[in-house]
Amino acid sequence: MAKIKANKSSAANKEGVLARHGVSGKLALELMQDMLLYRRYEEKAEESYAIGKIGGFCHLHIGQEAGAAGVIKVLQPEDYVISAYRSHTQAIAKGISPNAVMAELYGRVGGVSKGKGGSMHLFGRDARFLGGHGIVGGQVPLATGIGWKIKYSGESLVCVCFMGDATVNQGGFHESLNMAAVWELPVIYVVENNEYGMGTAFDRVSKTEISMRSVPFDIPASSVNGQDVLSTFEHFRNLTEEVRAGGGPRLVELRTYRFRGHSMSDPVSGTYRSTEEVERHKEESDPIAILRDQLFAEGILDQDTLEGMDAKAKTIAAEAADFADESPLPEPGALYEDVWGETNAHGRLFFDGRRT
Amino acid sequence: MATMTYRDALNEALREEMDRDPDVFLMGEEVAEYDGAYKVSKGLLDVFGDQRIVDAPISELGFAGLGVGAAMAGLRPVIEFMTFNFAYLAIDQIINNASKLCYMSGGQFKVPITFRGPNGPALQLGAQHSQACETYYLHAPGCKVVTPATPADAKGLLKASIRDDDPVAFMEGELLYNFKGEVPEGDDFVIPLGVADLKRPGSDVSIITHGKMVHLALQASDKLEGEGIKAEVLDLRTVRPLDVEAILETVQKTNRVVYLEESWPYAGTGAQVVSIIQEEAFDHLDAPVLRVPQADVPMPYAKNLEALAKPNAARVVEACKKVLYR
Known part of the structure; x- marks a missing residue:
C-alpha cells in the first residue's frame, strides 16, 4: 500500500465505529474493496491517458471515491443515478462493468455507449445510470424529470443526482429545486463539494454556502464528510429511506477534495491551489486511508488482507484496460447509427446523401 | 370531415x-x-x-x-x-x-x-x-x-x-x-413526418415553403394566376425530415423555384433547400433559385418597418416573375 498513507487523525475508536454507523463488517469490507477499485481504476485511466490510449477530456475521481461508494451502495438496483462528467466510478458503482466503462474511455465498440460517448458520456440503461453529462448543471433538470417519472408512475424509487459545487450557481439548478419542491419529487441532489469549480475556489464566486441554496425552496439540506465512507453511507441510508417514503427532495453537500487536476490537462497544483494544500488533504483526508484505519482499529482488517484486496482491485483495472485495448474501434458505418431513435420511409433525415 | x-x-x-x-x-x-x-x-x-x-x-x-x-x-x-x-x-x-x-x-x-x-x-x-x-x-x-x-x-x-x-x-x-x-375524423388520422404536401399544382414556377407562409404562397399564386402564371405551392410540412423527393419533383416539373420563409435568410431553411436543389437538380433549373425571407434584421416595432421586414405576397409575386424573366 505504498501510495495510501497513514491517516494520523483517525486513531483507533474504542466505541466501535461500525456499530456507531450501523454498518456490518462485511459491508465495510465491501466499501473498502469498492474504493480500492475506484482508486486503482482511475490510476489506470490516468496511465492510459498519458500514453495516448484515452483522448479528449478525462476527469478523475481520485480522492473522492467515498462519494461513489458510500452513496450508491445504499441504492436499490431500480433506483436511478445521473451525474456530470467526473463519473467513471459512479457508473461502475451503479452496475456498469469496469470493462465497458474503460472501453468507452478508449472510444471502442465495447464501450457502454459503443465508443460514441467517451469519458463524459457514460450511460447504462439496464444499470439505470442515466449519464454522464458534460454541461455543468445540464443533468439537474433531467434528474428532476426522472423524479417526475417515478412519482407519475407511483414507483417506490429515488433518483440520485450528482453534481459538482460549481453547479449550484447555474440557473437550471435553482429551477429544478423549485420544481422538485413544488411537486415533492423523490430526488436527492448531491453536491460533491471538492472546493474548486475547475480552478476557481467556490467561495471566490459564491456568496452563500451550498447548504443555504435549498433554503428558498424549503428543501432540507445536510452536509456530510464525504471522505468518511461510513458517515456517508449512514447519512444516505437514512435520507434515501425518507425520500423513498415520500419525503420529497433533499440537498446534500458531500464535503470532499480532488487529489488530481480538474482534468488530465490541468496540473494538480501550483496555480489556483498550493502543493502544500493538496499534500495536506492527501495526508489527512484520503478516504481509503480513513476507512483502513477504522477497520484496523475494529480488528476486521489487517495489512495482508488489505494488500490482497488492493491486488484484486489492480487486477480488475488492468483487465479493464486489456479489454478496452482489445475491443475494436467502431466500424465507420456506425457514424450514422443512433442519431435518431426512429426513422420512417419518408423524408431525409441526414445530409450525407443517403435517402433515409 | x-x-x-x-x-x-x-x-x-x-x-x-x-x-x-x-x-x-x-x-x-x-x-x-x-x-x-x-x-x-x-x-x-x-x-x-x-x-x-x-x-x-x-x-x-x-x-x-x-x-x-x-x-x-x-x-x-x-x-x-x-x-x-x-x-x-x-x-x-x-x-x-x-x-x-x-x-x-x-x-x-x-x-x-x-x-x-x-x-x-x-x-x-x-x-x-x-x-x-x-x-x-x-x-x-x-x-x-x-x-x-x-x-x-x-x-x-x-x-x-x-x-x-x-x-x-x-x-x-x-x-x-x-x-x-x-x-379528417378518427384516431387513426396521422400524417407521417417527412412528407410534403402539394397545396396547389402549377406548371410555371414552384413556390416552396413551410408553416404559416403556405397561406402567403397561396395568395401570391392567386395573384400570379390573374397574370396567366401557374404557380405550384409545395408545403414541406416538416423541415426535418425533409421531403427531398418532393422538392426535386417540383423542380423537375417547373424548372423555376422561389423559397418563401418567415425566418431570416442567413443559413436558413431556404439556404438548405437551395443547396439541395443545386446539388441534385442543377440541370433542371432555368433560373437561379430566389428566396423571399424576412429581412435580415431583428423585427422592428413600427408598423411600416415591420411590413418592410416581413415577406408579403407582392414580394413573392415579384420573385416568381424574376425567375420567369418576366
Missing part, C-alpha cells in the same frame, strides 16, 4: 393521444387552469387532471429538461412553450440533451418528447416576441422539426410527433390558431 380551427385541431390531437397513451402528459406555462395562453389545451385539465396537465413555473430551461429526463425514464412528454421565443432559454436542454442523448448513449436512450408552441412573427410585438425560430432546431442532428400550416396538418402531424421516438420541435403558427379548415 369536420370543419374546425387550427387551435381545436391541436386540442383534439392532444386529447386523442392522451387518451391513447397514459404516458403522455402536457406541461408548460398556463396550460392547465388558464387553458393555455393560446387556449390550445382548453378543457384538458378537466378531462385528464393536474397530474397530466401541468402548470409549470416560468422556468423554460428547467421544465424542458424535466421533460427530457422524464422521456429518458419512459414517459412521452409534451412540453408547451408559451411561444418559441422563450425556448431560447431551454435550447441547451433541447440541443445538448434531447437531441444528442440517443447518439451519446450508443442508442440506449430514446427521447420521445414533443416541444410545441407558437412560432413566427405576429403583429407589432417587437424583436423578442416576433421571430421564426425553426432554423435553430433543424440545424442540429437529432431533432425533428414540424411546421403545420392547416388544421388538418396540425392534427395529423401533432399525433405523429407525439408518437415519434425522437425529440420533435412542433412549431405552430401564432397567427393561425383561428384559421379554419377541414379535418
Whole structure:
C-alpha cells in the first residue's frame, strides 16, 4: 500500500465505529474493496491517458471515491443515478462493468455507449445510470424529470443526482429545486463539494454556502464528510429511506477534495491551489486511508488482507484496460447509427446523401 | 370531415393521444387552469387532471429538461412553450440533451418528447416576441422539426410527433390558431413526418415553403394566376425530415423555384433547400433559385418597418416573375 498513507487523525475508536454507523463488517469490507477499485481504476485511466490510449477530456475521481461508494451502495438496483462528467466510478458503482466503462474511455465498440460517448458520456440503461453529462448543471433538470417519472408512475424509487459545487450557481439548478419542491419529487441532489469549480475556489464566486441554496425552496439540506465512507453511507441510508417514503427532495453537500487536476490537462497544483494544500488533504483526508484505519482499529482488517484486496482491485483495472485495448474501434458505418431513435420511409433525415 | 380551427385541431390531437397513451402528459406555462395562453389545451385539465396537465413555473430551461429526463425514464412528454421565443432559454436542454442523448448513449436512450408552441412573427410585438425560430432546431442532428400550416396538418402531424421516438420541435403558427379548415375524423388520422404536401399544382414556377407562409404562397399564386402564371405551392410540412423527393419533383416539373420563409435568410431553411436543389437538380433549373425571407434584421416595432421586414405576397409575386424573366 505504498501510495495510501497513514491517516494520523483517525486513531483507533474504542466505541466501535461500525456499530456507531450501523454498518456490518462485511459491508465495510465491501466499501473498502469498492474504493480500492475506484482508486486503482482511475490510476489506470490516468496511465492510459498519458500514453495516448484515452483522448479528449478525462476527469478523475481520485480522492473522492467515498462519494461513489458510500452513496450508491445504499441504492436499490431500480433506483436511478445521473451525474456530470467526473463519473467513471459512479457508473461502475451503479452496475456498469469496469470493462465497458474503460472501453468507452478508449472510444471502442465495447464501450457502454459503443465508443460514441467517451469519458463524459457514460450511460447504462439496464444499470439505470442515466449519464454522464458534460454541461455543468445540464443533468439537474433531467434528474428532476426522472423524479417526475417515478412519482407519475407511483414507483417506490429515488433518483440520485450528482453534481459538482460549481453547479449550484447555474440557473437550471435553482429551477429544478423549485420544481422538485413544488411537486415533492423523490430526488436527492448531491453536491460533491471538492472546493474548486475547475480552478476557481467556490467561495471566490459564491456568496452563500451550498447548504443555504435549498433554503428558498424549503428543501432540507445536510452536509456530510464525504471522505468518511461510513458517515456517508449512514447519512444516505437514512435520507434515501425518507425520500423513498415520500419525503420529497433533499440537498446534500458531500464535503470532499480532488487529489488530481480538474482534468488530465490541468496540473494538480501550483496555480489556483498550493502543493502544500493538496499534500495536506492527501495526508489527512484520503478516504481509503480513513476507512483502513477504522477497520484496523475494529480488528476486521489487517495489512495482508488489505494488500490482497488492493491486488484484486489492480487486477480488475488492468483487465479493464486489456479489454478496452482489445475491443475494436467502431466500424465507420456506425457514424450514422443512433442519431435518431426512429426513422420512417419518408423524408431525409441526414445530409450525407443517403435517402433515409 | 369536420370543419374546425387550427387551435381545436391541436386540442383534439392532444386529447386523442392522451387518451391513447397514459404516458403522455402536457406541461408548460398556463396550460392547465388558464387553458393555455393560446387556449390550445382548453378543457384538458378537466378531462385528464393536474397530474397530466401541468402548470409549470416560468422556468423554460428547467421544465424542458424535466421533460427530457422524464422521456429518458419512459414517459412521452409534451412540453408547451408559451411561444418559441422563450425556448431560447431551454435550447441547451433541447440541443445538448434531447437531441444528442440517443447518439451519446450508443442508442440506449430514446427521447420521445414533443416541444410545441407558437412560432413566427405576429403583429407589432417587437424583436423578442416576433421571430421564426425553426432554423435553430433543424440545424442540429437529432431533432425533428414540424411546421403545420392547416388544421388538418396540425392534427395529423401533432399525433405523429407525439408518437415519434425522437425529440420533435412542433412549431405552430401564432397567427393561425383561428384559421379554419377541414379535418379528417378518427384516431387513426396521422400524417407521417417527412412528407410534403402539394397545396396547389402549377406548371410555371414552384413556390416552396413551410408553416404559416403556405397561406402567403397561396395568395401570391392567386395573384400570379390573374397574370396567366401557374404557380405550384409545395408545403414541406416538416423541415426535418425533409421531403427531398418532393422538392426535386417540383423542380423537375417547373424548372423555376422561389423559397418563401418567415425566418431570416442567413443559413436558413431556404439556404438548405437551395443547396439541395443545386446539388441534385442543377440541370433542371432555368433560373437561379430566389428566396423571399424576412429581412435580415431583428423585427422592428413600427408598423411600416415591420411590413418592410416581413415577406408579403407582392414580394413573392415579384420573385416568381424574376425567375420567369418576366
